[in-house]
Amino acid sequence: MLFLLLLTVLILPIFPAASEFNYPRILDHPWDHSPITVYIDNKSVPPHYIPTYYTQVQKALNYWAEGGNGKLDYTPVFEVVDSEKADIRIRWVENLQKDQGAPSRVAGDTIPFIVNGRFIRVDIMLGVGYSQWGEWVSYSDIAMLAIAEHELGHALGLDHSNDKQDIMYPTNEQINNTNPILSKYGSLLLFAVYAVLAIVVFLSVSYILRRVTK
Numbered sequence: 539m540l541f542l543l544l545l546t547v548l549i550l551p552i553f554p555a556a557s558e559f560n561y562p563r564i565l566d567h568p569w570d571h572s573p574i575t576v577y578i579d580n581k582s583v584p585p586h587y588i589p590t591y592y593t594q595v596q597k598a599l600n601y602w603a604e605g606g607n608g609k610l611d612y613t614p615v616f617e618v619v620d621s622e623k624a625d626i627r628i629r630w631v632e633n634l635q636k637d638q639g640a641p642s643r644v645a646g647d648t649i650p651f652i653v654n655g656r657f658i659r660v661d662i663m664l665g666v667g668y669s670q671w672g673e674w675v676s677y678s679d680i681a682m683l684a685i686a687e688h689e690l691g692h693a694l695g696l697d698h699s700n701d702k703q704d705i706m707y708p709t710n711e712q713i714n715n716t717n718p719i720l721s722k723y724g725s726l727l728l729f730a731v732y733a734v735l736a737i738v739v740f741l742s743v744s745y746i747l748r749r750v751t752k
């Protein structure tokens with residue numbers, strides 16, 4: 539057991555280094571021109587769209603323009619334009635699962651159109667939240683930033699990383715851990731359930747013991 543534990547500790551640091559050497563990419567140089575034009579559709583938005591999401595996309599563009607996760611072989615220059623003919627088109631959808639048939643828990647989707655080994659256009663769809671027990675849960679700004687950074691990473695040619703610390707790790711486009719408040723209450727709720735369960739078990743055991751000893 540201890541040997542296995544030691545082995546894991548020894549192996550773990552090797553993996554990120556290996557993936558760094560051979561980082562998974564869709565294309566190394568997907569864009570044959572600069573600047574890359576970006577259209578952010580904040581006009582036809584879904585009902586649960588929050589205006590601060592737009593700022594998160596701007597921040598995500600800056601993140602990559604300033605080097606991002608350091609895995610691009612080039613420095614992208616963006617130009618936000620007011621035309622749907624842009625290279626990268628970003629829009630929000632209410633529910634990615636229902637509207638786009640995406641797998642459950644996925645919060646963002648990127649579709650690159652590739653011709654002769656280059657991107658000619660990339661469509662990015664960002665979800666705005668999900669419903670849980672009939673209640674709508676909006677993505678926080680922090681979650682939206684992570685989702686936008688991740689999807690833009692795809693639009694710049696990067697594929698998924700197996701390094702959990704990397705923005706291109708698949709969970710950054712998923713729903714889990716995207717709402718810190720909910721997960722905080724979630725664990726509190728779980729603790730309460732365990733506490734009640736423990737009390738019930740204690741009471742029934744002591745009840746049975748009392749009946750047996752009578």
Ligand SMILES: [Zn+2]
Nearest residue numbers: 688698708711
């Ligand atoms: Zn992804």
